[in-house]
Amino acid sequence: MSFLPYFYIPIYTFEKMKDKEGIIQAIYTIVKLIPYGRATSYGAIAKAIGYPNMSRMVGRIMGESSSADIPAYRVVNSQGILSAKAAFGNNDEMQKRLEEEGIVIRNDRICNWRTVFWNPIEEIRIEDL
Numbered sequence: 001m002s003f004l005p006y007f008y009i010p011i012y013t014f015e016k017m018k019d020k021e022g023i024i025q026a027i028y029t030i031v032k033l034i035p036y037g038r039a040t041s042y043g044a045i046a047k048a049i050g051y052p053n054m055s056r057m058v059g060r061i062m063g064e065s066s067s068a069d070i071p072a073y074r075v076v077n078s079q080g081i082l083s084a085k086a087a088f089g090n091n092d093e094m095q096k097r098l099e100e101e102g103i104v105i106r107n108d109r110i111c112n113w114r115t116v117f118w119n120p121i122e123e124i125r126i127e128d129l
Contacts, residue, residue: 023049027061030120034074037101038118039110041078048120063087073097080113 026049034040042055042062051057055078062072063084073094077083082105085094095105104111 023051023057024061027058028065028067028070030124031062031070031072031075033120033124034071034118037103037116039074039076039080039098039103039116040118040120041080042075043078044117044119044121045075048124059084071097074118076110080110080116082108082110 027045030040030045030048042058043052045058046052046054058075059077062070062075065072073088075084082094082098085091085108088094095108098105098110103116110116
């Protein structure tokens with residue numbers, strides 16, 4: 001297993017990242033790599049694509065995602081709180097999907113956040129791309 005050093009993430013070149021569609025595709029690429037039974041934060045994705053101060057933008061893009069192959073429900077805030085659960089139409093849908101993957105939620109928070117947290121900068125492998 002070979003892991004990418006930080007400077008290899010963003011996945012896309014700087015030129016492509018300048019346009020909005022390139023940023024959206026970079027976010028979707030990262031989100032598709034989140035393993036079953038794990039979750040990450042908006043901020044971790046923002047850092048992984050090279051925009052560490054753009055976690056709100058990541059959240060907005062996740063809220064607008066309607067594609068079934070984008071597991072947006074696996075992206076929560078930095079404390080493991082299900083802050084965007086209303087984006088799933090049914091307030092319980094996000095929690096339901098996470099619990100189906102074995103993630104324990106109490107009071108809209110992932111209980112074992114440190115264990116469940118998937119850090120794309122540390123965990124994306126070259127063979128995943």
